[in-house]
Amino acid sequence: MRYKIIYDKAGRLRLRCGKFAFDKELESAVAEYFRSCDAVTSAEAHFENGGMLICYKGDARQQLLDMAAELDTRKLTPVKDTSEDTLAKLDDDFKNNVIKHVVKRLINRALLPPVIGHTIVVLRGLGYVWRGIKALFEDGLTVEVLDGASIGACLLQSNHETAGSIMFLLQLSGLLEDYTRARTRAALTESLAVKTDKVWLVTESGDVLINMSELKVGDVIRVRTGSMIPVDGEVTEGEGMVNESSMTGEPLSVMKTADKSVFAGTVVDEGSLAVRVRALSGDTRINQIIRLIDDSENLKAGVQSRAERLADSIVPFSFLGFGLTLLLTGNITKAVSILMVDYSCAIKLSTPISVISALREAAEHDMTVKGGKFLEEFAAADTVVFDKTGTLTNAEPVLEQVIAFDGMNEDEVLRTAACLEEHFPHSVAAAIVKGAADKDLIHEEEHAEVEYIVAHGIATTLHGERAVIGSRHFVQEDEGVEVTDEMQAVIDRQAGASSVIYLAIGGRLKGALCIFDPPRTEAKRAISLLKAAGIKNVVMLTGDSEKAAKLTAERLGITHYESQVLPEDKHAMVEAIKLSGHRVIMVGDGINDAPALAAANVSCAMSDASDIAREAADITLRGADLTELAVMRRLSVSLMDRINANYRFIIAFNSALLALGFFGVLTPAASAFLHNGSTMALCALSMRPLLKEDEKKGSLFTLTELV
């Protein structure tokens, strides 16, 4: 392709091929063509002038010029826009539309003869009047009726100038609202997009690395040890252990062989699988959530629905004001001034824009909120309930201590325990095996086949005796092993905040292993930040012993805890807290948290939560940092503050306009201009970010606030 170098300085190259060099549809493909060069950091293309801006690192200038010379746009096919391109296009389209509207209006006013100009205004105005009449019969007195009435009144008075201004401002407000909605949607898509970029496609000539976006349903991909399966599908060949805990909450890996189903988000712990694609993850969950946010009326913030109802309920008063003014003053101009100003338009526009902007801002901070009402609930909540394992902790337990009984020493206890546990990829088992490996304890296979008893422990035969390892309930009650009071006292004294695994051989307790699941490093800080942001009660639910729960609660500054909670009881506890008059945020991660998440006023799932928990949760944090809860709190509180401030402004400003119109100080045109102008300004201001730069992350609150 022939090109001209327009700008050429270190790392930045602008080339121009002239208009008609490529179509608008090929812009992304051209940019993608240059991005395929490793040295390129960013590339953009514009069809209007065939321009290409390429930013690169190193000494790739000549290579890029060669690429430009070789570029044949006939061979390119349109590609799906990257999210960056989509956002840029939305911004451009919005700016162009605004410019188009403004220029059109200026030209119409300056060049068109009054007769034609007025005819256009009348025709367009009749459209508004018609929509108003339709709305009057279908929905009663709504804002559309008011818009239609104000424009109709102006037309009847032959006040074409004012009618034109009102319609122009209404159009601009509409553009602004559409733009905010579209941008939020694009930003949400971007924030939710699965970040698995490349996959190995199985072909006849071997495995080929391709972009995830090129993958189609029916393709076969290869997933190896340690990789996440990026799609739903069936195994066609190979075998491997797949960890489905992200989906089922079950920590044990499951063996997958040919014809078994696998799901997006699960991880191949060991082995290699060829998977035939059944559904691409991009087509399923992300789009479902976006549609949910788009469509569901129930998910609108209560304040948003209230604003809309309030806006419509004010309309009859505007008409009443119009009638009274006409009656008292007998001056139609003054009366129309009253009709020009209403509270509803501003309330109805600025509130959803504030909510949508907050949703977008949350998405930009890697937090997915499934609807405005959850932001409102988050701001109003006074209690946070945390599930402990996996939420306050990383669910990566470590072996803290080994206690030996009955003539065995600690190393023997640990060696035997590791020997039994090594066959199972449970996180507690992994902690014991790692503990033995750290001490260089080598364990020979001396036992018979091991039997795994779900949620209890392991049993086998060792040197002719029955050996069991597991929870106290399993060892003492199910297996009938005696744990004397003295033994229990020693265990209690040494275990501290740890969970205890019991080992018994031949019906006698041989030892206890203390496993500690340390809290996330930022857990304490996150709880302090939440308290500083107005959360009064922080509750922890855990299956740990009373002592372990108490120690963890003290360490983290938790105000209330419930120990030895069975998974199925969490839901009832959340309900009980709600019944006592609190508004609850529930933070959880596992499949067993889903009912409790659904019961809370608003629920939150962490990034590493199971898919089911994320599905049940109203808010999903994509980062693995608990302090983001405090960011969400600040965001939601700021949103409510902004909406309330907007209300106050709308009522004060428009009341002033009404009074000035009544006393004849303002003409209808001036009233319409000030009213619509202030509405638009308010909408624009409502789009500003709610969080200040220093509030976004760690420095959300000052130290003094924490003290």
Place this chain on the structure above:
Amino acid sequence: MLNCLKNQKLWCAVGGAAAVIVGKKVVKAKKTRELCVSGLAKGMKLRADAQEAFRSMKDEANDICCDAKAEAGVE
């Protein structure tokens, strides 16, 4: 009869009918179509030219801005 010819309304009606017939012929005429097509094409070309000029101006303004930032040490 002659009075009829003096009737202004009648002449308006006749004139209107004639205008419709002539107008229909003009609209359907090949030459008119050609004129409209070439007019539209000119309009579209004008629009493309304006877009090109505007985009080039924007690009160049961006480049100047980039230089200014580099000079100020912002980037």
